[in-house]
Amino acid sequence: MDISVVIPLYNEEESIGELYAWIERVMTEHHFTFEVIFISDGSTDRSWPIIQELKQQSQHVHGIKFRRNYGKSPALYCGFAEAQGDVVITMDADLQDSPDEIPELYRMIREDGYDLVSGYKQKRYDPLSKTLPTKLFNATARRVSGIKNLHDFNCGLKAYRRDVVKNIEVYGEMHRYIPYLAKNAGFSKIGEKVVQHQARKYGESKFMGWNRFVNGYLDLITLWFLSTFGKKPMHVFGFLGSVMFFIGFVAAFILGADKLYHLAMHIPQRLVTDSPYFYIALTMMIIGTQLFLTGFLGDLISRSSQSRNDYQIEEKI
Numbered sequence: 001m002d003i004s005v006v007i008p009l010y011n012e013e014e015s016i017g018e019l020y021a022w023i024e025r026v027m028t029e030h031h032f033t034f035e036v037i038f039i040s041d042g043s044t045d046r047s048w049p050i051i052q053e054l055k056q057q058s059q060h061v062h063g064i065k066f067r068r069n070y071g072k073s074p075a076l077y078c079g080f081a082e083a084q085g086d087v088v089i090t091m092d093a094d095l096q097d098s099p100d101e102i103p104e105l106y107r108m109i110r111e112d113g114y115d116l117v118s119g120y121k122q123k124r125y126d127p128l129s130k131t132l133p134t135k136l137f138n139a140t141a142r143r144v145s146g147i148k149n150l151h152d153f154n155c156g157l158k159a160y161r162r163d164v165v166k167n168i169e170v171y172g173e174m175h176r177y178i179p180y181l182a183k184n185a186g187f188s189k190i191g192e193k194v195v196q197h198q199a200r201k202y203g204e205s206k207f208m209g210w211n212r213f214v215n216g217y218l219d220l221i222t223l224w225f226l227s228t229f230g231k232k233p234m235h236v237f238g239f240l241g242s243v244m245f246f247i248g249f250v251a252a253f254i255l256g257a258d259k260l261y262h263l264a265m266h267i268p269q270r271l272v273t274d275s276p277y278f279y280i281a282l283t284m285m286i287i288g289t290q291l292f293l294t295g296f297l298g299d300l301i302s303r304s305s306q307s308r309n310d311y312q313i314e315e316k317i
Contacts, residue, residue: 003027003034003106004085004162008075009093013046016093020054020061023099027060030103037062037079038093042069048315055317063317073175078313080165086110088165092156098196105159108191115164115187118150118179119157121197137176144224145180150192153179157195163187177223233298237291245288251281 005023009016020036027034038051040063051063064078076090087109091097101119108117134154141153154176168181179190225236255272262269272278 001035001085002032003087003089003102004083005034005036005089005091005099005102006039006076006079006083007036007091007093008039008041008072008079009043009047010041010069011043011045011047012093013043013050015095016047016050017054019093019095019099020058022095023102024058024060026099026102032103032106035060035062035083035085037064037082039064039075039079040066041071041075042066052317061317063315064313065315067314071173073170073173076175076178077170080168080170083162083165086162088160088162090156090158090160096198097157098198101157101193101195102159105157105193108193109159109161112191113189114159114191115161115189116179116182117159117191117193118152119155119195120150120152120192121155122151122194123197141177141180141220144220145177145183147179147183147190150179150190152192153177155195161187172222173219174223176219180223234295237295237298241288241291241293241295243288244284244291248281248284248286248288251277252285255281 007019016038023034023036038047038054038061040048040051048063048065051061051065055061055063062082064075064082066075079090080088087106089102089105091099097119105117105119108114134152138151138153142148142150145153158178160182164182164185164187167187168178168185170178170181174181183190255275255278259269259272
């Protein structure tokens with residue numbers, strides 16, 4: 001099979017049929033063998049009945065229905081698990097991503113040899129409350145990830161070699177950082193394509209507000225830490241703990257030596273416990289010990305939870 005199109009959605013009943021017709025037309029014109037996988041992420045409207053109707057009309061349609069809303073990353077994770085195409089395309093269901101971009105994305109993967117191609121919505125039709133946080137977020141993500149050539153990490157329109165989606169784990173809200181996850185998995189040939197961004201035709205965006213901005217940075221910090229120290233937590237906690245314990249121990253030793261010197265010389269000196277430096281040194285030694293033990297515990301506890309990607313799927317077609 002040439003292409004799998006993975007489409008996570010939440011309450012997009014107005015656009016599903018139109019989107020599939022558009023995808024089918026593009027695939028037929030270019031003679032692609034394909035499948036379209038819709039993942040209904042706990043939709044409460046008629047999204048799932050519409051997907052069922054499309055399945056009856058076309059063998060190319062597949063569907064996954066979550067019992068409740070989990071988020072975009074779990075939807076992509078389950079869609080990737082089912083995808084069979086040599087090239088996997090992801091796009092949003094709101095008609096803001098154009099299926100006309102698919103042939104060129106496919107060519108860049110198959111002919112130019114990219115592992116992943118990310119869309120870049122250079123001209124956007126979103127409000128300032130969405131575009132401003134996106135620009136700040138992307139600038140930070142480029143710096144932290146080291147992927148300097150990407151301008152739009154969060155663009156839903158992306159293309160992947162099948163090996164990529166089968167070897168990365170998208171969980172939580174890590175869909176924003178799929179290029180970073182791919183890079184950490186050893187897929188380093190990551191490209192970008194300027195894509196058309198269309199104004200939203202139906203309804204309102206489900207992903208608005210500054211909370212996306214804050215959550216995005218928190219996820220980026222998590223991913224940076226896990227990719228850098230995830231398999232060696234002792235290297236960071238043990239180092240910090242050792243430094244703090246050493247500074248506290250040296251400070252306490254100096255206080256003790258100073259007290260002994262004054263006693264030996266019969267010079268009046270206040271009690272060691274009257275000095276604030278004693279308590280600062282003691283606190284640093286305690287915190288250093290705790291950080292060191294945290295490093296040991298981190299090495300003993302696997303960061304991978306068996307139930308992290310356990311989602312309740314009500315139905316598959």
